[in-house]
Amino acid sequence: MRHKKIMIDEVMNLLKLEHVSKVYKGGKKAVDDVTLSFNKGEFIAFIGTSGSGKTTTMRMINRMIEPTSGKITLDGEDLSQKDPVHLRRGIGYVIQQIGLLPHLTIRDNIVLVPKLLKWPDEKRQEIAKNLIELVDLPEEFLDRYPGELSGGQQQRIGVVRALAADQDIILMDEPFGALDPITRDSLQDLVKDLQQRLGKTIIFVTHDMDEAIKLADRIVIMREGKVVQFDTPENILREPADKFVEEFIGEDRLLQARPNVTTVEQIMLKTPVSISPAKSLNEAIKLMRDKRVDTLLVVDDAGFLKGFIDVESIDYNKNKATSVADIMNKQVFFVRKDSLIRDTVQRILKRGIKNVPVVDENSKLVGIVTRTSLVDMVYDSIWGDDSEDESDAAEVHSTTTEKVE
Amino acid sequence: MIQFLQTYGSELMVKIGEHLYISFFALLLGVVVAVPLGILLTRFHKAASFFIGLASILQTVPSLAILALMIPVLGIGKFPAIVALFVYSLLPILRNTYLGVKNVDPNLKDAAKGMGMTTMQQIIMVEVPLAMPVIMSGIRLGAVYVIAWATLASYIGAGGLGDFIFNGLNLYQTDLILGGAIPVTLLAMLTDFLLGILETKLSPVFLRTEK
Numbered sequence: 001m002r003h004k005k006i007m008i009d010e011v012m013n014l015l016k017l018e019h020v021s022k023v024y025k026g027g028k029k030a031v032d033d034v035t036l037s038f039n040k041g042e043f044i045a046f047i048g049t050s051g052s053g054k055t056t057t058m059r060m061i062n063r064m065i066e067p068t069s070g071k072i073t074l075d076g077e078d079l080s081q082k083d084p085v086h087l088r089r090g091i092g093y094v095i096q097q098i099g100l101l102p103h104l105t106i107r108d109n110i111v112l113v114p115k116l117l118k119w120p121d122e123k124r125q126e127i128a129k130n131l132i133e134l135v136d137l138p139e140e141f142l143d144r145y146p147g148e149l150s151g152g153q154q155q156r157i158g159v160v161r162a163l164a165a166d167q168d169i170i171l172m173d174e175p176f177g178a179l180d181p182i183t184r185d186s187l188q189d190l191v192k193d194l195q196q197r198l199g200k201t202i203i204f205v206t207h208d209m210d211e212a213i214k215l216a217d218r219i220v221i222m223r224e225g226k227v228v229q230f231d232t233p234e235n236i237l238r239e240p241a242d243k244f245v246e247e248f249i250g251e252d253r254l255l256q257a258r259p260n261v262t263t264v265e266q267i268m269l270k271t272p273v274s275i276s277p278a279k280s281l282n283e284a285i286k287l288m289r290d291k292r293v294d295t296l297l298v299v300d301d302a303g304f305l306k307g308f309i310d311v312e313s314i315d316y317n318k319n320k321a322t323s324v325a326d327i328m329n330k331q332v333f334f335v336r337k338d339s340l341i342r343d344t345v346q347r348i349l350k351r352g353i354k355n356v357p358v359v360d361e362n363s364k365l366v367g368i369v370t371r372t373s374l375v376d377m378v379y380d381s382i383w384g385d386d387s388e389d390e391s392d393a394a395e396v397h398s399t400t401t402e403k404v405e
Numbered sequence: 406m407i408q409f410l411q412t413y414g415s416e417l418m419v420k421i422g423e424h425l426y427i428s429f430f431a432l433l434l435g436v437v438v439a440v441p442l443g444i445l446l447t448r449f450h451k452a453a454s455f456f457i458g459l460a461s462i463l464q465t466v467p468s469l470a471i472l473a474l475m476i477p478v479l480g481i482g483k484f485p486a487i488v489a490l491f492v493y494s495l496l497p498i499l500r501n502t503y504l505g506v507k508n509v510d511p512n513l514k515d516a517a518k519g520m521g522m523t524t525m526q527q528i529i530m531v532e533v534p535l536a537m538p539v540i541m542s543g544i545r546l547g548a549v550y551v552i553a554w555a556t557l558a559s560y561i562g563a564g565g566l567g568d569f570i571f572n573g574l575n576l577y578q579t580d581l582i583l584g585g586a587i588p589v590t591l592l593a594m595l596t597d598f599l600l601g602i603l604e605t606k607l608s609p610v611f612l613r614t615e616k
């Protein structure tokens with residue numbers, strides 16, 4: 001799971017759809033007033049029920065379909081003012097049916113667009129070699145015909161064909177829908193890797209929620225031609241826009257997703273009871289009594305977490321020591337506020353610690369997670385669903401624990 | 406047989422030459438008109454049924470009638486014969502080209518267009534190569550028709566092997582009839598065979614290996 005932050009403000013919108021609608025001959029409104037904007041380098045997944053207008057929306061981007069109304073701009077330029085043939089040569093296009101030309105060799109298929117662009121033969125040869133290597137297929141395959149390759153191999157070629165002319169944007173319409181799960185998985189990894197490594201902007205249509213969650217930086221959920229929600233997978237899982245999205249994601253996935261995407265910050269108490277190391281033990285006891293707690297977090301004047309003291313150690317040391325600093329326990333177990341609950345919950349519960357301090361990225365104390373709030377959380381998310389099997393519940397996440405000295 | 410060749414040998418060669426000449430140009434005209442028209446019709450599906458219907462009707466008009474109809478318009482000789490035979494070659498070539506191109510996998514057409522091919526590039530680089538086997542079998546069929554019907558061209562003074570047959574019929578000479586009919590059959594078969602080889606050569610590799 002990614003927890004990558006997208007800084008919308010800092011990146012120029014590469015592609016913008018403004019109030020775009022498509023009414024087919026016969027009156028079918030396939031796309032209904034869609035407004036979206038995508039950033040350079042983003043992986044966008046369109047998802048929705050069959051017939052919700054995903055393909056239509058995607059195909060308006062390379063002008064395979066003309067919008068009935070609205071405006072689409074690419075890098076600020078109005079698409080309707082561009083020559084469609086020229087536009088399409090600059091946008092990669094991958095379809096579920098693969099669409100390799102069966103009468104051309106793999107080589108000629110890969111460098112088809114460079115050929116249309118009249119790039120020199122030498123350069124095309126080089127591109128073909130580089131690209132077949134990129135997808136881990138032997139160079140001999142260049143001289144074969146598509147019919148001699150397996151479906152998965154063919155779609156690998158289908159994917160690199162869309163990169164051959166160095167297209168910045170790649171449109172993919174359910175590209176892996178017809179492949180077996182293992183092949184699909186490896187192709188998903190491939191495109192994700194290509195997108196990240198080469199900085200491609202990918203617009204990807206799918207009907208598979210797992211695929212969308214795995215690949216996308218942001219997901220567009222469509223229903224009956226309208227965009228129902230457009231957000232990161234994390235946000236969509238955390239706050240589905242409506243019942244439809246919830247149903248679409250599925251209860252199972254929501255339940256599973258909750259500990260996956262919830263951060264510690266979201267469930268922590270934001271007012272931990274803390275004390276400065278310079279304070280006396282008397283003051284500490286008084287504070288404990290006032291706040292009705294048995295443990296205090298020790299925090300210096302700059303807000304850094306230094307340790308903790310509990311009522312037992314005060315009682316034991318009350319004659320020997322005077323200040324909090326003298327007796328505080330520096331071996332404090334804490335978590336970062338942006339860690340995922342998924343990664344921390346097991347650790348916390350297993351250690352039998354009652355309360356866990358939460359710090360920010362500068363090690364300053366920002367909150368506390370109580371055992372009670374964790375138990376609620378875990379109960380809801382893991383054991384809440386009766387059908388959840390035991391092995392899942394017992395799974396222990398091993399992540400390094402953090403300690404402060 | 407030997408005697409026939411001794412008597413008519415040189416004339417036979419001339420007649421075969423004429424026969425091939427008429428057939429070749431009729432077929433060439435048919436290809437030049439019907440292949441582009443067939444491709445064009447795939448862009449206008451409504452017009453397609455009209456034109457193919459028209460070609461089918463023309464096909465059913467008895468050939469002698471068409472030849473006879475040519476006389477008032479184009480007179481007699483080789484040219485009207487070529488035009489008349491061209492009409493016969495139209496239907497198989499037109500229909501096969503239209504169907505062949507129309508039935509190319511729509512996903513391949515979509516991919517070709519989506520990658521940025523112009524309409525012309527789509528036709529030349531994708532549609533025609535993939536439809537080639539179907540187009541070629543239309544041309545083969547057209548060629549056989551034309552060679553067979555070219556016999557009747559003799560009726561309007563175009564020459565060809567029909568001259569032997571008509572003379573034979575008039576003079577009740579079976580050897581003349583056979584001397585015309587057998588070469589016509591052989592020519593038709595040979596042409597079909599040769600075009601078959603050409604068809605294989607022109608067909609995409611992946612389709613060739615499947616045969």
Ligand SMILES: Nc1ncnc2c1ncn2[C@@H]1O[C@H](COP(=O)(O)OP(=O)(O)O)[C@@H](O)[C@H]1O
Pocket residue numbers: 024025026028029030048049050051052053054055056057
């Ligand atoms: N060429 C077309 N003519 C008429 N209706 C169409 C055409 N293409 C798609 N549609 C209709 O438009 C709606 C959206 O289709 P599409 O964009 O393909 O949906 P999706 O990709 O989400 O399954 C569907 O109801 C579909 O039947």
Ligand SMILES: [Mg+2]
Pocket residue numbers: 054055056205
């Ligand atoms: Mg679709």
